[in-house]
Amino acid sequence: MSRHFNTTGPVIASEHYCIDPMQRMDWDEISSLIDAKKFFVLHAPRQTGKTSTLLAMTDTLNQSGEYIALYINVESAQAARGDVSLGMRAIWGALADSAYYRLHNDCFNQWREELWEKHGATGVFKAGLSRWAQQAALPIVLMIDEVDALVGDTLISLLRQLREGYIGRPGVPFVQSVILCGVRDVRDYRIHTSHHEIITGGSAFNVKAKSLVMGSLSRAEVEALYAQHTAATGQVFCSEIFAELWEDTHGQPWLVNALGNELTWEDKTARDRTTPITLERYRAARERLIYSRTTHLAQLSDKLKEARVRSVIEPMLKGADSDQSLNPDDVEYVQDLGLIERARNGAISITNRIYQEVIPRELSWGSQMAITQNQAWYLTAQRHVDMPKLLNAFQQFFRENAESWLERFDYKEAGPQLLLQAFLQRIINGGGRINREYGLGRKRTDLLIEWPLDEEQGFYGEVQRVVLELKLLHKGLPATLAEGLEQTAGYADQCGAQEMYLIIFDRNPNTSWEDKVWQRQESWQERIIGVWGM
Template sequence: MKPPAGDDVGWAESLLLDSLREAAARSGWPEELLPPDPWPQVTPGSRFGAALSEWCRRCPRRVVLFLDEIDALQGNSLVSILSQLRDGHNARPEGHPFPTSVVLCGLRDLRDYKVASGGEPSRSNPASPFNIVAKSLRLGDFTTDQIAELYDQHTQATGQEFTKDAVDRVFELTQEQPWLVNALAFETILQMGKTITITAGQVEDAKERLIRARATHLDTLVARLREPRVERVIEPILAGTWPSTDMSFDDDISYVHDLGLIRGTGGVEIANPIYREVLLRVLGARTERFVRADPRSFVLPDGRFDLPRLLQEFVVFWREHGEVLIRQEGYHEAACQIILMAFLHRLVNGGGHLDREYAAGTKRLDVLVRWPYTGPEGERLVQREAMELKVWRASENDPKPDGLAQLDRYLDRLTLTTGVLVIFDRRPEAPSWKERGGFEQAATPSGRQITLLRV
């Protein structure tokens, strides 16, 4: 598909027919199977259906049509193309030549295109072009065994092996999402060339390149983040709050699930770690532009990362820019989390990694900073620092007790002895911006020593 044609039906038809001709020309088919040249010249708004009918009339074989990235059509152009497909299909029993089957491939179920085209999702009309679907299918996720089998096929063909740790890391990062499984393998193989063995570290590097490059699949998902239906689902996940109980929210959940952004429809959480990272990076891009500190200045002489200094710098940043950034952030309920994540990403990501865990209803966002460095004996070590983010909202009690208990469990799972609890105060009676940023020491229920930052 080409770029969106919007309401220009004639342009949309021209783009589609040009794409069909180009695809057929590349196929190497014999002359009798190729589409007519030129296409029939008829009134715009009926050209696509007439062209398909003429092709099927001439072709000695049945035609099955696949239209990939149907999402590229919007507005009246989408309605027109679907209407022509419906009319052509309905005329087939009367002997009218038309494709035997048509497969529309895209990110959404066809019923959701009705909303994209300005229609009311709740209104049903049997004659609607959006009611032409015989069956709607979603490409399922791989299983762990299928990932191993897929990568083993590459090994058998090339001799290049993925270690078990590499395959396990692919599973962790993708949660078996098919496009990501293939994209990580392709990115790793492309960069490693003829290297015999591919490791988990190289998979991690491939993930970073994939995210930075904003490959087409990721970019398409990111473009959905500002849609109101998507924001209604994603915002409570980022904020850790409970989602709406509005009846229409179930439709929003199904829609975002069909996009592949969330896993399941019972519990509400982002589908995989790569999507979790991409969402926060994209939403925090505006904040990152405000961060002027030099990431290299946070590296200590022994190679470790200076997290205490980063927190102090964040206090200065928050006092200066926090109020403005919160006001500008579309995801208002999750603004604090987005801003701190952007600050961390700007200063940590050059030499380290951030792992984030968040879900609706948890009232927190957990962060693990992983910073590789070289020890005194030349050994490769990894510094790990855990943080938990909480928000103190109006009419709520101080979240410190819950935060300490939650952070205790997180540290226990990571086998760490210390951590940081950050509490954002969003109550109307919160201290003035210039007074925010107090540090204190606290202890978790199990006795772990914690740095508490209130901003």
């Protein structure tokens, strides 16, 4: 079978388009840490290429003739949770199997009963590694993947046995270097013991020399990856897609590969390799991927339920003024998960445009499914979306249902913005697109609706473009209105939209609905802007 874009599991160079994993890390730094007998951490968001990189590093070290390197994955021990005996048996099994199949060494199966009887669950892993190091002809490098999947006392036992082995050198033989790999840095492990204590990973594993972060693909690497498909098949990607691809993914490897797969395989018409991949084909593939709610995107939505994640993402969704109230540890944690990135000036933003689109969709999915609205009711005879009619309907819906519906959201502070987006998504889905921009310091959420006026031509034909600015009332109505009108007109200019609307949410519980609900038209530099109060 010819090579293809990989969306599941480690990269296999003979089967998948790929960037050499060894080029994605600073190998000089890693090899110097190994030479110095250090224990360290390599972490990166899910489906970034960690496992592929560890396996490539293992092969490189083994081929060097200077080390014995072994990769193990301990995720199977997650099910044991705080049961140390069960968890360590799973970890020992992973160690024994990997040594047998990757190094053709059956020592851990041979030592199993003796060492377990002598050392028990809380010492057997250290004892096994010590005996191996004593007998090995070369220094050993052990790479442990999915460490942060472990739970409670099982994780504490593993970390402490590794620490004891490190501290006991050189008097007691032990492995030369250990690389812990997972989504999070060890400092972010919050371990709940069976005695209801909370122990941080940093305290249980205070011999860590360094934490290395594995980054996403560069823009040049993204283009090089797609060029491999063109070289293999002759199929051409139109050059204008790459600017969009970069903004949508910022090089997140799974997203880059998933879009490549969507473009070249899931779009069955593109299996004819003489078909060029155009910008509109790309945009359609992007929308299909977002709407599919694949495993990767479902994992992202699951993380949104965590309190630490909510504390960072919610202010961004509601357009908070600044990040002064954010907990720095929570910001680092959410950054480690790959959901946000920080600019050099400290500004925080959602990592890429697809995540920016997916997050509010996921948070409002239940509401979107529960809203009963008929798309056809909001279309004119010319197949335009009748935005005043739609906003009037939402205004009445919001007035009647806000209190009960907003209680359904985990992100209550951003509830009005999410509820309007759920309402719009219910109408626009299946015909048009909604693009979103939001973040700390923006003081608003920008929405761009794109609606094709000809069903047959779709986005290749004439498109209705509508801008909506969502703002919370602050500093009084005149100041909020003046700021909002300028922002709305500016965003419309940026998007080339002819229709523009400003929606102002008043969250003051002491203000009556009669005062909150209103609508009017305002002008800003010869532009007419519809304004709705809610």
